[in-house]
Amino acid sequence: MQDEITQKIAVTLTGWQGQVTEAERALMRRKNSADLDAYDYWLLGIEAKHRMTPEGVIEARVLFEKGLKLAPDFMPLVRDMAVTYAVETDLGSAIDYPAAVDAQWKYAKRALALDPNDATANNMMAVAYANQGDGEQAERFRKLALQFGPNNTDIMMQLAWAYGGWETERAMELIERTLKLNPRYPPWWNFPITQTYFAARLFEKAYAAAKQIGESPNQAAYLAMSAAQIGKKQEAAEAAAKVLRVNPDWTAESMFPYQNFRDETRLPESAAKAGLRSA
Structure with missing residues (x-):
């Protein structure tokens, strides 16, 4: 019970849409556009990306690019740029699929080099290998993602996304766990x-x-x-x-x-x- 309470507190406070991030995003919205820094652009980009629309993904990428001009090695910007390309292939829009896969690989690899212990960066490498048909390496990085983010419900749901069509029971277990948390x-x-x-x-x-x-x-x-x-x-x-x-x-x-x-x-x-x- 104590572990479950700790997990729920972590979920509520942290993550892409945790209360801490939302509070920071609210403060950022009060800033003048000329005063935005790389972190602010990251917060805005996450909000756009999470709309899960083709337009939202493009907007997120523009915001991330602005942030990267200010801080080229700010890992969350690099990592979540990889996420935008992974999401774009999921939406079903008319896109240059090989180009999207190549871009996703480039940003995922760079994000992992910047922070090898980041859960999402590892999962983005899993996506990159899956796109190349290397299931063994993809699974290795999925396991690392869960190892580095054991209480990260966003990671659990991303893994459910990866397993949903072909290891459905495994995906269902992850979904049930995340919805409980x-x-x-x-x-x-x-x-x-x-x-x-x-x-x-x-x-x-x-x-x-x-x-x-x-x-x-x-x-x-x-x-x-x-x-x-x-x-x-x-x-x-x-x-x-x-x-x-x-x-x-x-x-x-x-x-x-x-x-x-x-x-x-x-x-x-x-x-x-x-x-x-x-x-």
């Missing part, structure tokens, strides 16, 4: 929650979580597919139309992390049911 969680958690519930065929729960994600093609696709699976045909059609408005070339086959779903029929069959192209 932080039931008032930040909105971006809904993306890995949606993916995991969808992979587990818990379509009602996937539908509820998908409604809380930021606006992006993959968010709308999950909403369309989970709605179709539970018989909400009109909502499925509306969400499917939104997918194609934002990215006319969207297909289930191109949906990240399509290649990591253990059941390779889940996405294409659900997409077809929602009126979306499977390939």
Whole structure:
């Protein structure tokens, strides 16, 4: 019980959206734009990134770049620049995927060199290796991320995101643990929650979580597919139309992390049911 209380205090106070960071962000907003330093740009960028929209990711990157001009070796800026490229591939926008993967690798590697013990930097290296198809190295860095951030619920949820499609039970355990520690969680958690519930065929729960994600093609696709699976045909059609408005070339086959779903029929069959192209 004492350990659980300690964990909950740590979760409440720390992290990307902990009370300490939010208090600092509130102070930063009172500053004149000319007085912003690298840390301020980092706080603003995190806020933009966590909207989980294509526009939010681009805005975050611009803010991080401004901060890096002031402090090129400020590790959180370098690390979270890697996060923006990892997130961008998840959103389903029309992007240069190889270029995004290369940029994610570059910033993740640099962040780890600046702080080898940072949990998120290690997880970003896991993402980088996963993008290269090196599952063994990816898993090694995931374990290091959890080792360096045992009470970091953001890390736990990022790992659930990584495992959601292909080690669904493991992802469910991480989600249950994080929700217990932080039931008032930040909105971006809904993306890995949606993916995991969808992979587990818990379509009602996937539908509820998908409604809380930021606006992006993959968010709308999950909403369309989970709605179709539970018989909400009109909502499925509306969400499917939104997918194609934002990215006319969207297909289930191109949906990240399509290649990591253990059941390779889940996405294409659900997409077809929602009126979306499977390939």
